[in-house]
Amino acid sequence: MNVLSGQLLDWVDERLHVRPLIEMARHKAVPVHRGSVFYYAGGVCLFLFILQVASGILLLMYYRVGADSSYESVRYISAKVSFGWLIRSVHSWGANIMIFFVLTHMFSVFLMKAFRNPRELTWMSGCVLLGLSMAFGFSGYLLPWNELAFFATKVGTDIIGQVPLVGHWMLKIVRGGDEVTGATLSRFFGLHVAVLPALLSVTIGLHLTFVQIQGMAEVREAKKTMPFFPNFFLRDAMLWLVVLNAVAILSVFFPWELGKKAEALSSAPAGIKPEWYFLSQYQFLKLLPPRILLIPGELWGIMVLGTTGGLLFLTPFWEKALPEERKEIVVRLLGWGGLAVLLAMTLWGYLS
Amino acid sequence: MRRVAMTVLLSMLTAGPAAAVQNQCAVCHATLGEKHQAILKAFDNDIHRERGLSCDSCHGGNPALDDAAAAMSPDAGFVGAPSKADMPKFCGKCHSNPAYMKKFNPSLPVDQELTYYTSVHGQRLKAGDAAVAACADCHIAHSIRPAKDPTSSVYVKNIPQTCGKCHSNVQLMAPYKIPTDQLAQYTSSVHGKALFEKGDTAAPVCTTCHGNHGAVPPGVENIGQVCGMCHVHNAEFFQSSPMAKPWAKRKFHMCATCHHEHDIQHPTAQLLSPDNGICMKCHSPSSPQIAVASAMQKKLESIEDAYQRAQKDILAAEEKGMDMAEARDLWDASRMAMYQSKTAIHHFSAASVAEVADPGIQNAEKADQAAKDAAADFQNRRIGLGVASLFITFLVVVIYLKIKDFESSQG
Known part of the structure; x- marks a missing residue:
């Protein structure tokens, strides 16, 4: 058996030169310290992305995009297709859990200051991945063409229209017209199944390449390391299995509801809210007065949110410019403070 | 405090669109006691005032004159408060004038006076009975609101109470020998529950079946037509059933015989029971x-x-x-x-x-x-x-x- 696998490896190496990669993997090590558990968050994101691709492909076999067919096909998937209900629920729950782990991964990297030189590109590609994951969530939410999705998309895309000068033009591009219609659905579908997967795959590839080149960030208190293969990898696999089981349990006991079909002429259902990962931003926009210094409150909100996103993306650069003695406290304050604000606003948005 | 309140009220009344000059009616009547003050206060919320009309629009006279005698002289066109008998004509001055009403609300009917005289109320009034309802009894003089306004006495949800004000009054109804339990019966009926409990403003109220300005009790021959306005198929099926002719011959109410009039209950299968159903009223158990x-x-x-x-x-x-x-x-x-x-x-x-x-x-x-x-x-x-x-x-x-x-x- 060993002889056979050795021969197979020789055959592959002769053609693809994989031995240097295997050597690199053999020497790859993971720092061990009290925060090591957060290293698994990135792996879980990757696993959930694979799960999303797999379940998404299965859903595509029956999903038919269109204002007259989207809702009906999702209903057909849930009610008639064997295990269709499971695949749909796995896809919906998987998306939410993936965003949760992406955020966990980002905050842990921020607080461990793993964005510092020379890992700026890893951090920035990670920020792009967060943005793409949220775009995935937003575009996918509309695809069942149900009442909640319709009005949430209407409210969500309305915000784009507030951008000065180009807002209306951007709104028309996103919606495929002035209103949320079947044209919006087609665009979101194209975005969700073609554009975003391509962008996300390439960015994940870059992100992982950066991680492999730079290795995991050294943490001051890390006194020892653990081999990546097989020690860390098998632990990763264990967690992936646990997450898979959690997704399955949620899908069986809390299958994703479909609700009523979207009706453009009906009034918006009471208490309509976006998905939880947009709730904090939504709540923030809701709190703003109609006008601040003659400028619409929502515009201020977009500027604040845009600036926050920009600053997050450029963290490695502004943090570097801080005085040495203040770096630690500023990062801690922003990390924990940002997390607290995000949680509080999300909770407020959920309860209000 | 009271003086301040009256000053504010007066300034509001005299500042209306029709009050280009100070309204002397309001100035004087505000000093004539609580009854007059209440009228002035109520009129502030009246649809007529909102549309730019003022005291003289209905009562005549010259509100610009501060001499009461001159302002309320026949020469100034003063007609005063109408008697009950004159009220339909008094309101009809404007409300029966299509050209005039078009200026305010082109969709408002102008046949109220005409239809009123076809009603039992109108016919009795014509015969000299001043106790019957005329315009201001239902529409509440000086605080009239459009029917679609929820605060109006003739808003759909308020109609049963407005009619019940007189029709539930035992003393008032005694000379006419008509029952006074219609409001109570209606309130507990399927229609009343839909209106009051579910807030369904499409539920029928008194005027839906009896008419409003031309209110009459539906006769035996047309009660089915009245119910059939909403319950179309029920009426149609009944008319084509073997029951229609014998019922007409016996002068049975087409619907009310089984479902009653004001206390119509949600019909259940029990209504057809061979033990105690409604059919047993006429048919023998072995039939x-x-x-x-x-x-x-x-x-x-x-x-x-x-x-x-x-x-x-x-x-x-x-x-x-x-x-x-x-x-x-x-x-x-x-x-x-x-x-x-x-x-x-x-x-x-x-x-x-x-x-x-x-x-x-x-x-x-x-x-x-x-x-x-x-x-x-x-x-x-x-x-x-x-x-x-x-x-x-x-x-x-x-x-x-x-x-x-x-x-x-x-x-």
Whole structure:
């Protein structure tokens, strides 16, 4: 058996030169310290992305995009297709859990200051991945063409229209017209199944390449390391299995509801809210007065949110410019403070 | 304080669109005691004032003159407050004038005065009875609001109380020898509950059946027409049934004979019971008509029972998170059939009821079966999840042991 696998490896190496990669993997090590558990968050994101691709492909076999067919096909998937209900629920729950782990991964990297030189590109590609994951969530939410999705998309895309000068033009591009219609659905579908997967795959590839080149960030208190293969990898696999089981349990006991079909002429259902990962931003926009210094409150909100996103993306650069003695406290304050604000606003948005 | 309040009130009244000059009516009448002050205060919210009319628009006179005698002289066109007998004509000055009314509301009818005199109220007023209702009794003089305004005395939800103000007054109604329990009966009826409890403003109120300005009690010959305005099929089926002719001959109320007038209750299958049903009022227990009623009752009970069973099982399956959209479609169809079966009763034919009810029963049974299948499927899902969880746990344990094994050998 060993002889056979050795021969197979020789055959592959002769053609693809994989031995240097295997050597690199053999020497790859993971720092061990009290925060090591957060290293698994990135792996879980990757696993959930694979799960999303797999379940998404299965859903595509029956999903038919269109204002007259989207809702009906999702209903057909849930009610008639064997295990269709499971695949749909796995896809919906998987998306939410993936965003949760992406955020966990980002905050842990921020607080461990793993964005510092020379890992700026890893951090920035990670920020792009967060943005793409949220775009995935937003575009996918509309695809069942149900009442909640319709009005949430209407409210969500309305915000784009507030951008000065180009807002209306951007709104028309996103919606495929002035209103949320079947044209919006087609665009979101194209975005969700073609554009975003391509962008996300390439960015994940870059992100992982950066991680492999730079290795995991050294943490001051890390006194020892653990081999990546097989020690860390098998632990990763264990967690992936646990997450898979959690997704399955949620899908069986809390299958994703479909609700009523979207009706453009009906009034918006009471208490309509976006998905939880947009709730904090939504709540923030809701709190703003109609006008601040003659400028619409929502515009201020977009500027604040845009600036926050920009600053997050450029963290490695502004943090570097801080005085040495203040770096630690500023990062801690922003990390924990940002997390607290995000949680509080999300909770407020959920309860209000 | 009171002086300040009156000053504010006066300034509001005199600042209206029609008050280009100071309204002397308001200035003087504000000093004439509480009754007059109340009128001035009420008028501030009146639709006529909102549309730019003022005291003199109805009562005549010259509000620009501060000499009361001159302002309220016949020369100034003063007509004062109308007597009850003159009231329809008084309001009709404007409300019967299409050219004038068009300036304010082109869609408002201008036949109120005309139709009022066709009503029992109008005919009695003409005959000299000043106790009957005229315009201001229902529309409340000086605080008139449009009918679509929820604060209006003639807003759909307030109509029963407005009519009941007089028609529930035993003393007032005694000379006419008419009952005074209509409001109480209506309130507990299916229509009253829809209006007051469910807030359904499409529910019929007094004026829906009796008319408003031309209010009359519907006669025996047209009561079916009145109910049939809304209950179209019930009336149509009844008219084509074998019951129509004998009932007309005996001068039975087409609908009210079985359903009553003001205290109409939600009809149940029990109404057809061969033991104590409404049919027993006329038919003997052994008659073929009672056999038909009994067959219709059984069919109605069957569909109601099947519908409720399906509803219970669908809700139970939905609580488990199962998708019941298709079962709900079937259940909705059975609900429609249930309502249609109740309507089909008015054919007075067991076969006609069965024709509608049977497909409904089948749909309800299919929906119920789908719900039961879903509940069983949920059980299978749980078993499948249990097996998968066991397998995953097994894999996790194997990996864990493997890690322990080689980490101990790695030292």
